[in-house]
Structures are given as structure tokens and as C-alpha cells.
């Protein structure tokens with residue numbers, strides 16, 4: 001058996017370095033020579049730039065997107081005995097962060113087109129223990145925030161956006177990061193805005209939340225050093241990562257446009273093929289962190305792509321409520337049928353900014369050919 005080399009990757013963070021080599025090396029050198037490595041002036045500058053970019057007052061740099069969720073939930077007052085409502089069709093970190101606070105994740109199903117929280121199912125999941133709602137802007141497509149926020153306000157709940165996949169995404173023209181009480185971003189290398197290591201941020205216009213996250217990320221210190229108001233954590237953003245993120249931030253809009261162009265071309269080239277291509281809801285400016293098609297013949301498409309050296313992935317093959325680690329929550333198969341069906345059908349195709357139109361065409365042709373050899377099995 002031969003394993004073909006990857007010719008078209010899903011993501012290529014090293015390509016960004018090749019394109020921005022001089023700027024990134026200069027930024028790294030500046031930080032290395034400064035001796036300021038943990039927090040520091042680059043972190044402060046990035047926080048200001050990122051907050052402005054998200055139309056929010058504050059951004060607090062932390063160690064990862066997971067930490068951003070954990071600390072934002074704590075700052076919103078979530079703790080043991082509480083329930084936090086989110087979706088089962090997301091990366092596992094969303095639910096893990098809720099568990100870290102001592103609260104219990106409660107799931108509502110996603111809606112079949114955007115695969116984000118079904119706002120129509122939210123109210124029925126609220127109990128007297130519910131404290132917060134965490135909609136996930138999956139794949140770079142914002143959740144339908146107006147009805148979610150309206151229900152949350154009426155029922156006295158906090159709204160924390162999981163915006164880890166949604167840098168620059170818009171809801172009715174307003175950016176992810178400005179749509180709830182706080183928003184959590186990840187700058188993991190493969191994200192639309194990625195560091196060269198781990199990093200994350202909590203974005204908010206609530207100064208109470210911002211102050212608390214600032215204290216929590218640095219051992220609960222608020223004013224005086226070695227004075228600890230609360231136990232806190234070690235989750236400071238690296239000055240080096242902030243400097244590199246500032247370089248990349250200047251290119252985010254261009255990369256997003258390239259992603260959107262690649263996604264549009266892919267959908268055009270797949271027109272008429274028996275796969276369901278992603279569509280953005282009228283409220284969404286989709287930033288295509290992931291371009292996922294849906295097909296009952298997903299695995300067959302996947303092997304054809306692999307044989308052609310085209311990378312693909314399944315985000316995500318098992319919804320969280322069916323993961324062994326979350327079985328004790330008491331959900332079973334059939335609890336969230338839309339999420340479960342999506343998990344069986346989704347397949348992420350390469351649309352990264354660096355991928356050329358001819359490569360997109362090759363991916364689409366390979367998908368089509370895989371489905372034709374199938375004797376016409378349909379999505």
C-alpha cells in the first residue's frame with residue numbers, strides 16, 4: 001500500500017510565514033531582544049487592536065481559546081451547580097470549558113442549514129439552574145444571535161460567544177465578538193488568525209468581565225503583585241505570540257476574502273453534484289474557517305481525495321453528547337438528531353487562502369468523480 005503525499009492541504013500555516021517572513025522575523029527579533037516574554041507591550045497593543053477590530057471595549061489575551069472560554073464563564077459568574085446551554089456539534093473544548101467551572105453542559109440541537117444553535121429550541125432547555133448560553137459560530141458562520149440574545153436577556157442569562165472559528169465573521173453587519181456579553185477567540189495555528197503556538201482572547205464591552213479575566217489569567221492578581229484576590233490561573237498570552245499576531249492581523253481581511261472566493265468557486269464547481277454545499281444564512285458574513293460539504297457517501301469521497309493527495313477532514317465525527325468522556329451527562333443516540341446526522345455526513349474540503357483556483361477545481365473534480373463511480377448514490 002502506498003500513502004500518497006499531500007498535494008493540497010487543508011491548512012498551511014508555514015505558507016503564511018513564507019509570505020510574511022521579513023515582517024514576522026522583525027517582530028520576533030523585537031520581542032526576543034526586549035526580554036519581555038510573558039504579557040508585555042505587544043500583548044497590550046494586540047489587545048487594543050483586536051478589541052477595536054471586534055467593535056468591543058476590551059480584549060484580554062490568554063493562553064488558549066479553551067482558557068478564554070473557561071475564564072469568561074467564571075467571570076460571568078458560572079460555577080458548581082449551574083447549567084450552561086451550548087450545542088453538541090462543536091469542538092470538544094466548548095463543553096470541556098463548561099465542565100472546568102464545575103457547571104454542567106446542557107445541549108440543544110443545531111439547525112440543519114447553518115449547523116449552529118437552533119434558537120427555537122433554546123427556551124425549552126432553560127431551567128432555574130441555567131446561568132449562561134454559549135452559541136458556537138461553527139465553521140466561521142455566526143449563530144442566529146438576535147433571538148438567542150433576546151431569550152437570554154428575558155430569562156436573565158449571560159451569553160458567551162464561542163468565536164474560536166469566527167475571526168472577522170459578521171452577524172447583520174456586526175462582528176463576532178460584539179454580539180453577547182463576552183466572546184472567546186482561539187489563535188491556535190490552524191485558525192483563521194493563528195499564532196505560532198497557543199493563544200486566545202476574551203473580548204467584551206463589560207468592564208467587570210474584562211477585569212475579572214485579567215485577574216484570573218495572572219493568578220488572581222489585580223493591583224499589587226503577590227496580592228491574590230482569587231486563586232486564579234497561569235494563562236498569560238506570550239508577548240512573542242502577540243507580536244506575530246499583530247503582523248498577521250494586518251492580512252486577515254485579505255485572507256478572509258480569499259477563503260470566501262475559494263468557497264464560492266468550490267460551490268460553483270460542485271453545482272449539480274449530489275453533495276450539499278454550505279450556504280450562508282441571510283444574517284451571516286461567513287469566513288469559512290471550514291468549508292464542509294454534506295453527503296451520505298462521505299467516506300467514499302474521503303478515500304478518493306486521499307488517493308489524489310488531497311487532504312480532507314471530518315469536523316466532527318461524533319457529537320459531544322456521544323463522546324465517551326461525556327456519557328455521564330446522560331444523553332444517548334437520538335437525543336440530537338440534526339447534530340448526529342451532520343456528524344455522519346460532513347466533510348471539510350481545502351479552501352485555505354493559499355490554495356489556487358486550479359487546485360479548487362481539482363478538488364471539486366475529484367469529489368464529482370468519486371460520486372460517479374458510486375453508481376449514482378445520492379446525498
Ligand SMILES: *Cc1c(COP(=O)(O)O)cnc(C)c1O
Nearest residue numbers: 064065066091093094164186188
Ligand atoms: C479551537 C476551538 C476551541 C479551543 O481553542 P484552543 O485555542 O485550541 O484551546 C474552542 N472552541 C472551538 C469551536 C474551537 O474550534
